[in-house]
Amino acid sequence: xxxxxxxxxxxxxxxxxxxxxxxxxxxxxxxxxxxxxxxxxxxxxxxxxxxxxxxxxxxxxxxxxxxxxxxxxxxxxxxxxxxxxxxxxxxxxxxxxxxxxxxxxxxxxxxxxxxxxxxxxxxxxxxxxxxxxxxxxxxxxxx
Numbered sequence: 001x002x003x004x005x006x007x008x009x010x011x012x013x014x015x016x017x018x019x020x021x022x023x024x025x026x027x028x029x030x031x032x033x034x035x036x037x038x039x040x041x042x043x044x045x046x047x048x049x050x051x052x053x054x055x056x057x058x059x060x061x062x063x064x065x066x067x068x069x070x071x072x073x074x075x076x077x078x079x080x081x082x083x084x085x086x087x088x089x090x091x092x093x094x095x096x097x098x099x100x101x102x103x104x105x106x107x108x109x110x111x112x113x114x115x116x117x118x119x120x121x122x123x124x125x126x127x128x129x130x131x132x133x134x135x136x137x138x139x140x141x142x143x
Contacts, residue, residue, distance in 0.1 A: 008093060014096045015091045021098055021127055026134065027082035027103075030074055035065055041137045050139040056098055079110040084121070095127040096135075118142045 022041060029038040031079040042058040055061050067077035072080075087101040105117040 012025050012091050015093075015097065015127075015132070016089045019091065019097055020087060022125065022134065023087060023099055023101060023121075023123065024133050026087055027084050030065070030082045031078075031080060032076055035062055035069075038062070038065065040130075041133055043128065043133045046134055047136045048139075049137065050140055074124060079108055080116075081106040081109045081113075092132075097125045097132070099123040099125060 013133075026041055027032050028036065029035075039058050039062040040097050042061055044058050045056075046058050046061060048055040048061050048064070055064050065074070069078075072078050072136070083104040083106060084101045085104070088097060089097065089099045091097040099121070100123070101117055103117075103119050103121055104115050106113050107116045108114055119139055119141040122138040122140065123134060126135040
């Protein structure tokens with residue numbers, strides 16, 4: 001019985017570690033990375049809810065990021081940073097978990113950094129055959 005409990009606890013810790021890395025990796029890839037790798041971190045049916053509306057599906061999320069990069073809103077060369085902090089992960093041993101974090105969106109990171117936006121991410125993550133992926137992100141901006 002003790003071995004089973006320890007094994008379950010180790011699995012929960014490993015799940016939490018993988019989820020924390022996923023949230024961090026998304027931020028890094030939004031600023032610097034390859035969009036194919038970025039998109040691979042989402043489930044195919046992922047949903048992205050934010051102030052301007054909702055995006056359905058990983059392909060549509062990718063296309064939105066292409067657009068954001070084309071207008072200089074994020075990505076390589078824009079000198080922006082997505083900063084996640086105070087991350088709270090809830091894992092219960094099932095194939096779904098939640099994570100909540102504060103974020104800062106920083107502009108001018110190369111010369112005179114300033115916080116352009118702050119808010120909270122409310123994430124639902126799903127375990128897949130390829131590991132944990134983001135299934136739903138709801139963005140709540142601070143007033």
